[in-house]
Amino acid sequence: MAKAVFHKGQRVYVKPVGTWAQIEAVLPQWVKGVEEPLKVTYEVGLGREFQTHELVSQEEPEDQTELVETEKWRVMRRPNRWEQRADARQSQAGSYPVVVTDERDWGGWRVPVSEYERDPARIELQARVMANALKMLRVCRELTMLAADHALDTPAEIMALAAQAEGLLASIAQDADQPAIAAE
Helix, strand or coil: CCCCCCCCCCEEEECCCCEEEECCEEEEECCCCCCCCCEEEEECCCCCEEEHHHEEECCCCCCHHHHHHHCCCEEEEEECCCCCHHHCCCCCCCEEEEEECCCCCCCEEECCHHHHHHCHHHHHHHHHHHHCHHHHHHHHHHHHHHHHHCCCCCCHHHHHHHHHHHHHHHHHHHHCCCCCCCCC
């Protein structure tokens, strides 16, 4: 038996899509003779129905520390359909990088093949930076925490770097309209 966890009009984070949405409809699946629905899904206007485990309520914001620790972004290679390996001018002949941000190899960042062909070294660098962005966030967060914990005996240069890291974390949290990533 299932019970509705979210209600119509509630703002939720849709984990498979990676965005915030509002629940448009609660869709219970009833069976004759049973008092409670067997399954409850939610319509959020993103093209399909989502189950409870795929949503996080705004009242319980997802811990950004957990996001950094559990997400595994990676660079995959996709074949270039329009170019033969012998014709390719880049180092990874016949393929281009794709940064995948979902466990099912969906979502993420892709670049048009024509843009990749124009400057493959730049696109490869961008892919590696994006794939390691969560690790860099963790380093920034830990640097700010370390500097705050040892403020008296930390060199001025490291304090300046910690201040820059704190500014970056605040900028990311503000842009994403999320709670601050840095721990208090």
